Amino acid sequence: MVNKELTLDTEEKILQAATKVFERDGYAGARMQVIADEAGMNKALLHYYFRSKEKLFSKIFLEKYNKFFSTLSILADQEMDFFEKIDKVIDSYMEMLIQNPEMPSMLINTITHHPELIQKLNTEGAQKMRIVLQSESEKGNIIAVESLQILTSVVGLCIMPFLAKPIAMHVFKLDMDFYQQVLLNRGPFVKKAVRAILKP
Amino acid sequence: MVNKELTLDTEEKILQAATKVFERDGYAGARMQVIADEAGMNKALLHYYFRSKEKLFSKIFLEKYNKFFSTLSILADQEMDFFEKIDKVIDSYMEMLIQNPEMPSMLINTITHHPELIQKLNTEGAQKMRIVLQSESEKGNIIAVESLQILTSVVGLCIMPFLAKPIAMHVFKLDMDFYQQVLLNRGPFVKKAVRAILKP
DNA sequence: TAAAATATTTACCAAATGGTTAAATTAAAT
DNA sequence: ATTTAATTTAACCATTTGGTAAATATTTTA
Known part of the structure; x- marks a missing residue:
């Protein structure tokens, strides 16, 4: 070089x-x-x-998604109140999604077309989060339910409006400004929703 | 012929x-x-x-998804208690997903590759559901919030475990039987979650 | 049964696409 | 200044892919 x-x-x-x-x-x-x-x-x-196209895609994909997963890991390790931690997770999700609204659909597409890349994603952060949830559940601070149900709920609540954007805009005849406002209001809504769901 | x-x-x-x-x-x-x-x-x-490939895909796609949307429409029109109606919506979602787990990702992929097909989806059923939600919200029976936030929440809660299946199985090292059980337990969990979210 | 209509197969094509090779250009080193 | 190494380009190739035309087989009709 x-x-x-x-x-x-x-x-x-x-x-x-x-x-x-x-x-x-x-x-x-x-x-x-x-x-x-x-x-x-x-x-x-x-x-x-x-x-090759394959290698180019692989590099971009893994860099992008592993970066996000590693922020999850950092958050999981931090010493803080459980609900504060959940809020931070939601904040980081929403921030990432606002900056990068195509990430979820790109991930879904990759599952379909390159399942082998999924195997290369960092697993650490999400695993830690699951343990945090299990522990809180055992302590009785939140509902007793398989932690996967909770994790998928938090993620689903965060990303759904981004995934559904083109469909929702068509079905309800919405304009971009209105939808953008819905997206910006999503964070606070999800935080409230998750608290309601988790209440024992 | x-x-x-x-x-x-x-x-x-x-x-x-x-x-x-x-x-x-x-x-x-x-x-x-x-x-x-x-x-x-x-x-x-x-x-x-x-x-052509286009026409073949288009036919399959529209038939499949419009059929689902039209069951939404039928449900919206039925005379019944609001929460019972929500439960029925969740039931019909879950049933469809258990039978047809790839529908969500196929829809997402189609948004990416054939945005014009999205324009041909039936809008009626979802629109009716939105009006139902708005009415309940005005009556004070559920939280006051933009109905889109609720609709995307219900859909997101239902489909997320199906969308995330390959990732979740890898990240948490789960086997198929375990994950299938999580999916089968999803309906009841979502019903409870939605009630918690909607409580004024 | 003959021919008309329909269904199916075989063989093929043009365009698109990921990828390569070798030449040309530019920059670095001696 | 000349050699060497790195970068960029242009031309090309093999393969894949959606799609077609014409031949063949099958079924229906008269």
């Missing part, structure tokens, strides 16, 4: 372009040529830097 | 095979040849009966 700065720049351009295209079109729908156009360069360069 | 019975049979074989493949591989990942193999016939026959 000779010109480090320039190289990183090209690599970065590719990654950004590829992220955009993969998010918009999914893996199977994405075209290397389109990514190259988007990055303003030749298609062969993509292969020069990342060997 | 000469031999009605035989023709329907072939058509039905194609539709079943295509449904299976589209569900498993998504639209972009599905191959006409694979569908033909699955149906035990020649690829050209698919085009003879359905013209």
Whole structure:
């Protein structure tokens, strides 16, 4: 590697372009040529830097999702009141979703098309969270129910309006501004909802 | 059309095979040849009966999802106690999901790859449900909040364990039997959760 | 039974696509 | 300045894929 700065720049351009295209079109729908156009360069360069479409996607996917899962891990380890912790989890979910509304659907698409990538996701953070829930349940601080039911509920409550956005906007004939407002109000609503659900 | 019975049979074989493949591989990942193999016939026959991959997918997709939405519509119209109605909605969701666990991810994939098909979904049933919620909210029987927040919550609570299945099984190292039990317990859990959320 | 209509198969094609190769260009090192 | 190494481009290729045309088989009709 000779010109480090320039190289990183090209690599970065590719990654950004590829992220955009993969998010918009999914893996199977994405075209290397389109990514190259988007990055303003030749298609062969993509292969020069990342060997294959598969490897390019894998890198982007794992980096993005493992980063999110690792914030979960950090939160789980922090010393704080249980409901405060739950609120923080919801906050971090919502923040990530507002910045990055396509993450859930990209994850779903990846389950369908690249199940092997799912195996490479960090499991630590979510596991810790499950243990926290089990412990609170045993102490009687929250309802006694399989912790998976709770975890999927929190995640589902957070991401659903993002997943359903195109359908909901069509079905209820809503405009973007209105829907954006619904999304921004989601965090506080979910916090209340989760408290209500968890009350023993 | 000469031999009605035989023709329907072939058509039905194609539709079943295509449904299976589209569900498993998504639209972009599905191959006409694979569908033909699955149906035990020649690829050209698919085009003879359905013209194109697009048309075949479109037919399957709309039939499947509009059927579900129309049961929503029927439920919304029925004269019954509000919470009983909500329970019935949850029951019909869960029943559909147990029979057809890939429906949510197929819908998400379609949003990504065929946004124009979303425009063709029946809107009636969901609209009626929204009005029911708004009315109950105004009467003070449930919390006062934008009805979309409630609708997305109910849907999200129902479908999340199905969407998350592959990830959850990996992250928490669960076996199929255990997860199936979680899914079967989901209905009652969601009913309780929704009641807790809606309590004014 | 003959021919007309319909259903199915075989063989093929054009376009698209991921990927490669080798040449050209640029930058770094000596 | 010349060599060496890294980067970029242009041209090309093999494969895959949706789709078609024409031949063949089957069923219906007259």
